[in-house]
Amino acid sequence: MIAEAGLIALWLAAGLALLQFALGAVGVRFGREDYYAAIRPVAVAQGALVAISFLLLIVLFLRSDMSVALVVKNSASVKPLLYKFAGTWGNHEGSMLLWVTVMGMAGACIALFERSLKVKTLVTTLAAQAFISLGFYAFLLVSSNPFERMFPVPPDGQGLNPLLQDPGLAFHPPTLYFGYVGLSVAFSFAVGAMITSDVGPAFARAMRPWVLGAWIFLTLGITAGSYWAYYELGWGGWWFWDPVENASLMPWLAATALLHSVTVLATRDGLRAWTVMLAVVAFSMSMIGTFLVRSGILTSVHAFAVDPERGSFILALLAIYIGGAMALFALRVGTVKEGTRFELVSREGALVANNLLLSAILGIVFVGTLYPLVVEALTNEKLSVGPPYFNLASGPVALILVAIMAVGPLLRWRRDSAKTLLNRISIPIVITAGALFLLVLLTTSMSVLSLLGMALAAGIAVASLAPLWKRNLRRTPLHTYGMVIAHFGIAVALVGMASESSFTEERLVAAKPGDEITLNKWKLKFEAIEPVAGPNWTALEARMTVQYENGNITEIAPQNRMFASAQTQTSEAALLTRWNGQLYVVLGDGDAEGRWQIRTWWKPFVTLIWYGGILVALGGTLALVGRLRRKYLQRKQKEYAELVL
Amino acid sequence: MRYLVFFIFLTAAWSAAAQTGLPPAPYANQQLADPAKEAAASELMEELRCLKCQSQSIADSNAPMAGDMRSQVRERIAAGETPEQIRNWLIDRYGNWVTYDPPVTPMTWPLWIAPIFMLIAAAWLARGRFRRKKDKS
Numbered sequence: 001m002i003a004e005a006g007l008i009a010l011w012l013a014a015g016l017a018l019l020q021f022a023l024g025a026v027g028v029r030f031g032r033e034d035y036y037a038a039i040r041p042v043a044v045a046q047g048a049l050v051a052i053s054f055l056l057l058i059v060l061f062l063r064s065d066m067s068v069a070l071v072v073k074n075s076a077s078v079k080p081l082l083y084k085f086a087g088t089w090g091n092h093e094g095s096m097l098l099w100v101t102v103m104g105m106a107g108a109c110i111a112l113f114e115r116s117l118k119v120k121t122l123v124t125t126l127a128a129q130a131f132i133s134l135g136f137y138a139f140l141l142v143s144s145n146p147f148e149r150m151f152p153v154p155p156d157g158q159g160l161n162p163l164l165q166d167p168g169l170a171f172h173p174p175t176l177y178f179g180y181v182g183l184s185v186a187f188s189f190a191v192g193a194m195i196t197s198d199v200g201p202a203f204a205r206a207m208r209p210w211v212l213g214a215w216i217f218l219t220l221g222i223t224a225g226s227y228w229a230y231y232e233l234g235w236g237g238w239w240f241w242d243p244v245e246n247a248s249l250m251p252w253l254a255a256t257a258l259l260h261s262v263t264v265l266a267t268r269d270g271l272r273a274w275t276v277m278l279a280v281v282a283f284s285m286s287m288i289g290t291f292l293v294r295s296g297i298l299t300s301v302h303a304f305a306v307d308p309e310r311g312s313f314i315l316a317l318l319a320i321y322i323g324g325a326m327a328l329f330a331l332r333v334g335t336v337k338e339g340t341r342f343e344l345v346s347r348e349g350a351l352v353a354n355n356l357l358l359s360a361i362l363g364i365v366f367v368g369t370l371y372p373l374v375v376e377a378l379t380n381e382k383l384s385v386g387p388p389y390f391n392l393a394s395g396p397v398a399l400i401l402v403a404i405m406a407v408g409p410l411l412r413w414r415r416d417s418a419k420t421l422l423n424r425i426s427i428p429i430v431i432t433a434g435a436l437f438l439l440v441l442l443t444t445s446m447s448v449l450s451l452l453g454m455a456l457a458a459g460i461a462v463a464s465l466a467p468l469w470k471r472n473l474r475r476t477p478l479h480t481y482g483m484v485i486a487h488f489g490i491a492v493a494l495v496g497m498a499s500e501s502s503f504t505e506e507r508l509v510a511a512k513p514g515d516e517i518t519l520n521k522w523k524l525k526f527e528a529i530e531p532v533a534g535p536n537w538t539a540l541e542a543r544m545t546v547q548y549e550n551g552n553i554t555e556i557a558p559q560n561r562m563f564a565s566a567q568t569q570t571s572e573a574a575l576l577t578r579w580n581g582q583l584y585v586v587l588g589d590g591d592a593e594g595r596w597q598i599r600t601w602w603k604p605f606v607t608l609i610w611y612g613g614i615l616v617a618l619g620g621t622l623a624l625v626g627r628l629r630r631k632y633l634q635r636k637q638k639e640y641a642e643l644v645l
Numbered sequence: 646m647r648y649l650v651f652f653i654f655l656t657a658a659w660s661a662a663a664q665t666g667l668p669p670a671p672y673a674n675q676q677l678a679d680p681a682k683e684a685a686a687s688e689l690m691e692e693l694r695c696l697k698c699q700s701q702s703i704a705d706s707n708a709p710m711a712g713d714m715r716s717q718v719r720e721r722i723a724a725g726e727t728p729e730q731i732r733n734w735l736i737d738r739y740g741n742w743v744t745y746d747p748p749v750t751p752m753t754w755p756l757w758i759a760p761i762f763m764l765i766a767a768a769w770l771a772r773g774r775f776r777r778k779k780d781k782s
Contacts, residue, residue, distance in 0.1 A: 240701075244700075371756045371759075384694050384744060397760070510675070571707075
């Protein structure tokens with residue numbers, strides 16, 4: 001019964017989305033303002049119903065209801081509860097339902113809490129939101145029903161992909177989806193504002209929390225995904241420019257650009273058309289990301305044809321949304337005035353540079369990711385585009401971008417002079433030059449890119465704190481702290497990246513129990529190898545003791561896991577974190593003579609990469625809280641003033 | 646007699662090796678003694694695709710074929726070949742799919758021209774914007 005109830009809730013939600021769209025479209029088109037009042041409750045009801053549908057799917061997974069096909073394919077009765085729960089969205093249908101659920105709930109939030117936007121723009125926004133949801137409802141109900149029953153009922157399910165059975169990954173997809181959906185809300189706002197010709201500071205202030213929220217989730221999602229790949233895949237890399245990674249990076253780049261341009265629009269009423277354009281691009285990128293990951297096109301262009309119905313459906317949705325958005329933009333951009341103009345040397349000037357460079361990087365990643373697919377589709381020849389291309393093409397642009405990031409916050413709005421600017425950033429410049437000098441002098445193994453990255457990071461770290469210099473720290477607004485922390489986080493991450501790529505040491509050995517391995521200042525002793533068993537896996541575990549210089553002796557135990565249900569092997573690396581880096585040990589296969597392949601790395605300061613990412617997200621969160629609080633206080637003040645008058 | 650035993654052992658060992666059907670790959674998981682050569686080899690290995698895996702370099706893969714390729718790379722580097730020679734040899738064997746660093750050919754030039762094009766487009770956009778401003782003031 002639960003499955004049927006879920007399906008009914010989904011159908012009802014889809015019906016309400018259609019109603020929401022119709023109310024908005026007819027209301028705005030024919031000026032029926034009596035329709036406006038109805039759209040808020042409809043949006044709230046739609047959000048509630050789709051949430052119920054998703055909750056029921058979770059219940060089915062938790063109860064291991066093997067009469068539901070989706071549960072059979074993606075779960076098993078002997079599986080930790082957490083992964084039964086996470087298994088709900090660890091598959092195609094479930095993740096699509098999660099997407100549309102988050103979207104419906106976001107619509108409900110707008111309907112409940114957005115008060116400052118013009119009513120007509122708000123109604124159009126909700127209609128646009130419902131229109132996007134409708135595509136996903138159709139997709140779910142027509143070609144990927146998550147509640148489909150299975151007959152005869154099998155005794156047990158097939159289990160979740162072992163690689164996904166990890167706490168980090170359990171929450172990685174929802175995090176990214178919150179980000180993607182946040183961008184879809186920003187897009188809906190842009191559509192609303194374009195249709196009602198209301199692109200201005202009020203629109204920017206209404207959209208900003210959603211962009212910020214989406215950006216925070218995307219930042220966290222990418223950071224978590226990178227750390228997951230690092231410790232779970234067992235080869236010690238944190239970013240491979242893999243198409244799946246790029247699919248999540250592209251929306252982030254667009255969102256970062258949008259976040260900065262929306263600030264110009266909100267504060268200075270400039271960059272109107274550009275901001276709307278970026279909202280369209282950011283949403284398009286999140287759709288393309290979903291398409292790339294979900295359609296199977298990445299395994300091979302030909303894998304796409306294996307399940308053509310689904311692939312074509314997503315492709316059609318993509319064409320309608322992006323094509324529609326671009327067409328709307330082309331039609332309406334004429335009515336959007338570019339807004340206030342400004343000098344080259346000004347805060348706005350730096351933000352424009354930020355936007356253009358981010359867009360350039362986005363373009364490079366986009367071309368690098370999709371070009372091999374295009375070539376394969378056209379000529380049947382396969383091409384690989386990987387780290388050498390992306391590092392070379394986007395690395396230098398990224399360095400210029402972070403240099404501008406250091407300068408931007410120190411510039412005044414509207415107009416500033418290059419001379420006083422140079423004065424203000426003299427200390428960071430000296431620090432950068434000094435760091436560069438020392439690094440060239442003392443190190444031998446650094447590439448030009450890491451050398452410049454590390455030196456620049458030192459300067460940026462100082463420059464990012466400069467906006468707090470000589471200010472009353474208690475009266476500094478929260479969002480300024482947010483910016484400072486986020487920019488500082490970029491410097492921290494940059495140090496981690498440069499250090500990891502320059503100073504990592506690797507040792508590969510075939511060792512017998514009793515052997516010792518030395519790596520940098522580490523002494524590792526391979527004590528024994530033992531079988532161990534978990535709830536749904538068995539493993540071989542290497543017991544090792546490790547010591548850094550003359551420090552404490554610690555035990556570590558890398559494993560080689562075998563999952564019974566999926567017949568797959570994963571290696572569980574052992575990681576030991578010190579303040580100055582991480583020791584990374586992987587157990588490989590054994591040979592006939594009782595020796596085991598052991599792969600070890602010492603990665604100095606590698607953890608800074610993810611700490612940096614967390615700082616960036618934290619900065620975003622502070623900015624979001626600060627902005628929302630200010631908005632709330634202003635509204636209270638206004639209400640109070642109206643009351644008194 | 647001793648020779649006979651040794652001979653029997655040898656044939657037994659040989660046939661056991663033949664049964665697995667795999668050529669021995671001594672350097673699949675063994676580093677070169679010379680750190681400079683090992684560094685050159687590992688840099689190249691990270692830029693070669695494991696043909697049996699999804700999005701993994703041969704340095705990161707546990708697949709037997711990746712192990713063979715690693716061994717080939719290390720042996721050839723040890724023998725004095727340059728990384729570029731080895732890469733080209735692999736491209737001849739497996740096509741451009743094997744290298745993550747796409748070679749500049751008529752088919753890949755749009756890929757390599759793209760970053761330059763992006764930067765020019767960005768500069769042009771920025772220039773237009775600021776110049777119009779100056780004309781007005």
